[in-house]
Amino acid sequence: MASPMVVPVIDVQNDNFKELWPAMVVAIKTSSFVALDTELSGLGNRKALLAESIEDRYKAICHAARSRSILSLGFACFKKQDQKVADTYLVQVYNLTLLCSEEYIIEPQSVQFLVQHGFDFNKQYGHGIPYCKGNNRGGSDDRGVHIRALFTELLRARKPLVLHNGLIDMAFLYQCFYAHLPERLATFTADLSEMFPAGIYDTKYVTEFELRLTASYLEYAFKKCKLDNSRSLTSGAPGPHVHIEFCQYAGHMSTYVDYKECPDVASSEGQTEICQRFSAFGWCPNGTQCPLSHDTDLIILQDEKGKEDKRKKRKRQRDKRKGGGGETTEGSSIFHGAPQNKIPHMDVDQEETSGDHHEETAESCPDSAAVMDSDGTIQQTEGESMTADNDENEMRKDNSDSRNSATSDDGSNAKNGAENRTGEAAREKFTDALKKKVDAGTHRAGFDAFMTGYIFACSCTLTKKEEAAAAEEKEQKVDEQSWLPTCLNKVYLSGKAAPLTVVKSTFSKSSKAHTQKMEMVWGGRM
Numbered sequence: 001m002a003s004p005m006v007v008p009v010i011d012v013q014n015d016n017f018k019e020l021w022p023a024m025v026v027a028i029k030t031s032s033f034v035a036l037d038t039e040l041s042g043l044g045n046r047k048a049l050l051a052e053s054i055e056d057r058y059k060a061i062c063h064a065a066r067s068r069s070i071l072s073l074g075f076a077c078f079k080k081q082d083q084k085v086a087d088t089y090l091v092q093v094y095n096l097t098l099l100c101s102e103e104y105i106i107e108p109q110s111v112q113f114l115v116q117h118g119f120d121f122n123k124q125y126g127h128g129i130p131y132c133k134g135n136n137r138g139g140s141d142d143r144g145v146h147i148r149a150l151f152t153e154l155l156r157a158r159k160p161l162v163l164h165n166g167l168i169d170m171a172f173l174y175q176c177f178y179a180h181l182p183e184r185l186a187t188f189t190a191d192l193s194e195m196f197p198a199g200i201y202d203t204k205y206v207t208e209f210e211l212r213l214t215a216s217y218l219e220y221a222f223k224k225c226k227l228d229n230s231r232s233l234t235s236g237a238p239g240p241h242v243h244i245e246f247c248q249y250a251g252h253m254s255t256y257v258d259y260k261e262c263p264d265v266a267s268s269e270g271q272t273e274i275c276q277r278f279s280a281f282g283w284c285p286n287g288t289q290c291p292l293s294h295d296t297d298l299i300i301l302q303d304e305k306g307k308e309d310k311r312k313k314r315k316r317q318r319d320k321r322k323g324g325g326g327e328t329t330e331g332s333s334i335f336h337g338a339p340q341n342k343i344p345h346m347d348v349d350q351e352e353t354s355g356d357h358h359e360e361t362a363e364s365c366p367d368s369a370a371v372m373d374s375d376g377t378i379q380q381t382e383g384e385s386m387t388a389d390n391d392e393n394e395m396r397k398d399n400s401d402s403r404n405s406a407t408s409d410d411g412s413n414a415k416n417g418a419e420n421r422t423g424e425a426a427r428e429k430f431t432d433a434l435k436k437k438v439d440a441g442t443h444r445a446g447f448d449a450f451m452t453g454y455i456f457a458c459s460c461t462l463t464k465k466e467e468a469a470a471a472e473e474k475e476q477k478v479d480e481q482s483w484l485p486t487c488l489n490k491v492y493l494s495g496k497a498a499p500l501t502v503v504k505s506t507f508s509k510s511s512k513a514h515t516q517k518m519e520m521v522w523g524g525r526m
Contacts, residue, residue, distance in 0.1 A: 005226075005262040008246050009074075009446040012096045016256055020094075021145045025153050027092040031077035033160040033201075033483070035453030037445045038115065038169050039072040042107030050495060057493075058185040061168055065175040068107075069100035069133070071114070071124060073147070074445030075154075076453045077400075086240035087461045091453070092247055095446025098147060099128025100176070116287075117444060127415075134180045135513050136520075151177035156520050160483060161196045164218050164452045165204035167491050179513035186508035193489065193504045194518060201484060203455040204492035205499050210484065211459060214303045217282030218298050222451035226460035227265045227300065240464065242385060242457050260447050265297045274299050446466040460484055 012020050013500065028034060043049060044067065048060035073096045081088040115121070131147045143149065151173065154161075161170050170192060175181045178195075182188050207216040213224055233241045249257045275292035278284040279299045293299075460483050490499035504510070510518075 004264060005244065006246075007032050007091075007093060007262065007447060008257045009093045009095050009260055010448075011179075011250075011258055012094055012129070012257050013123065014099075014129045015097075015127055017129050018145050018223065020256070021150075023092075024094060024150065027077040027079075027094075028075075028154055028157045028159065030079055032080040032089070032156070033078050033162055033164040033198075033453070033456065034154065034157075035076045035449045035456065036166075036169065037074045037448040037452055038172055039069050039369075039445045040168075040172060041068045041071055042105055042110045042112070043067070043168065044105075052100040053270045054493065054496075055185050058171075058188065061171045062175075062181045064168075065171045066133075067105050069102075069104040070098055070172050070176050071128075072097055072119070072451035074447070076446070078453045078457060081245070085243060087457065087464075088245065089457055090245045090247065091450065093446050095444075096147070097124050097128045098123055101130045101132050104351055108173040119444070131176065133176050136179070136517070148177045152521055155195055158196075158198050160198045160201060162201045162203060162456045163450055164202065164221075164448070164455070165494075166200065166202045167493070170200070170318040170491075179511070179517055182511040182514075184508070186505060187511050188505035189500070189502045190508045190510050191514040192502045193436060194510060194514070196502075199483070199488045200491065200498070200502050201456055201487055202491045203452050203459070205490050206459050206484060206487050207455065208492065209490075209499075210487055211462070214307075215280060215282070215299075218448060218451055218455075219282055220300065221455050222297055224300055225455050226262070228265070229461075230456055238465075239347065241459050242331070242454070242461050244454070253258050260450075265300060272298070274302060278404075279303075287420055306320065333390055349413040362407060373523070456484075459487075 002155045010020065012024070012491060025112045042064065044064040045060055049057055049064075051057045054491050074094065075096075076091055078091050081090055117278050129147050136148065171181060171188070174188070174191070182191065203218075203221065204216055207213045207221045211221075211225075213221055215221075274282050275286075275290050277293055278290070278292075278294045282296075283289050327444065363525070463484055463486075489502040491502060494499050
């Protein structure tokens with residue numbers, strides 16, 4: 001049996017920041033794309049973040065970014081290995097513990113959530129990398145070794161930026177490491193379009209509108225992509241498939257590395273009743289006290305079984321109609337209200353009738369309190385006032401629960417890539433690492449950045465397969481360089497049918513602070 005994927009995460013703090021600086025810069029510059037994730041000290045007024053007007057939402061996000069701070073920054077650099085089997089990536093994952101040098105608000109729910117998931121505030125205050133927010137002071141953002149200079153290196157690299165539910169992330173990154181946020185949303189998106197010319201991709205939007213997964217919170221999407229990739233690989237289906245490799249860290253460098261194991265998705269014995277709230281959002285107000293299962297593996301397997309059952313049911317209904325009886329399942333909503341003489345001739349759209357319980361739970365809740373799911377997405381839910389609603393997401397954009405996002409799924413895509421490459425030495429290192437650190441809550445921002453990048457890589461591979469099949473029929477050539485053109489610069493907006501488009505419109509202009517910054521970054525070449 002193949003070993004599970006083991007992800008090395010490099011722990012970066014003030015003590016080793018200068019030492020690791022060259023490696024981080026090289027990783028960014030040589031990458032094919034960079035995935036980012038943050039842990040925040042809070043988000044402020046949740047209802048304001050769910051305002052009907054997007055401009056009002058932006059104002060609420062600006063207030064949060066100006067009054068709160070980034071506590072931890074994770075980034076994963078995915079470098080495509082062109083000399084190896086298609087869609088093989090060499091991945092380097094970093095988790096930076098940060099400490100804002102200015103006063104900022106930290107919310108009690110955020111502290112509680114982070115502590116429950118292994119965040120070490122003693123380490124943050126004792127060894128966090130210091131930074132100042134807002135506009136640069138003294139023109140030093142392009143010089144020296146500090147976090148704002150690292151963000152400048154990211155801009156100079158001109159790589160695609162990948163986030164999960166990334167609007168809040170981008171606002172905090174802008175305010176904390178770049179410049180004072182502009183007052184208008186149009187100005188903000190105009191700035192972003194120039195800051196990241198290679199494009200911004202939001203895997204929350206990708207999973208909802210491109211992959212159309214049953215649920216789209218980070219852990220669920222990661223495990224589902226990993227499971228599907230593994231099944232395709234082991235079944236011998238035609239490629240390409242995603243293969244992941246990691247660097248080997250030896251000697252002194254190995255002391256900075258923690259390892260995150262991603263076991264295969266497995267059916268859970270015993271308890272089978274899942275928590276519908278957690279199943280839909282990756283978050284539950286009862287946390288570990290919930291009597292129902294929060295096992296993401298079980299949720300995925302039950303979702304797949306539910307879809308298969310619905311598919312069989314629809315097939316039986318079609319067969320009955322084709323048999324001329326015109327009978328339908330009693331109480332079927334598909335034909336509710338339709339004239340009896342029309343029913344035998346009605347076509348059932350598979351997509352329309354496959355609505356799952358997640359979408360119903362997540363989307364059809366008017367007149368309710370604002371609740372954040374595990375990705376940081378603010379959803380509407382049955383009017384309970386949930387004091388913990390932010391916990392998951394404000395600090396964590398992923399599926400919070402302490403079942404750890406580490407209980408991943410397939411694992412075998414990496415097994416054919418990274419794990420084969422790592423061999424026994426990596427297994428021994430992992431064993432040693434587990435002895436040092438077994439808390440799955442550690443380095444959540446770094447590992448979440450990896451999960452975000454993995455979802456993006458799988459989405460690109462799947463799209464490439466579909467494009468290749470379509471091109472084969474039309475005898476056309478597939479553009480190998482394209483990532484996800486249908487998702488380029490589209491950022492997910494909770495409760496909205498359309499995304500936020502990151503573009504500079506003809507009616508907006510860039511902010512003054514951004515223009516000055518770009519002159520510094522590009523030396524006057526925009």
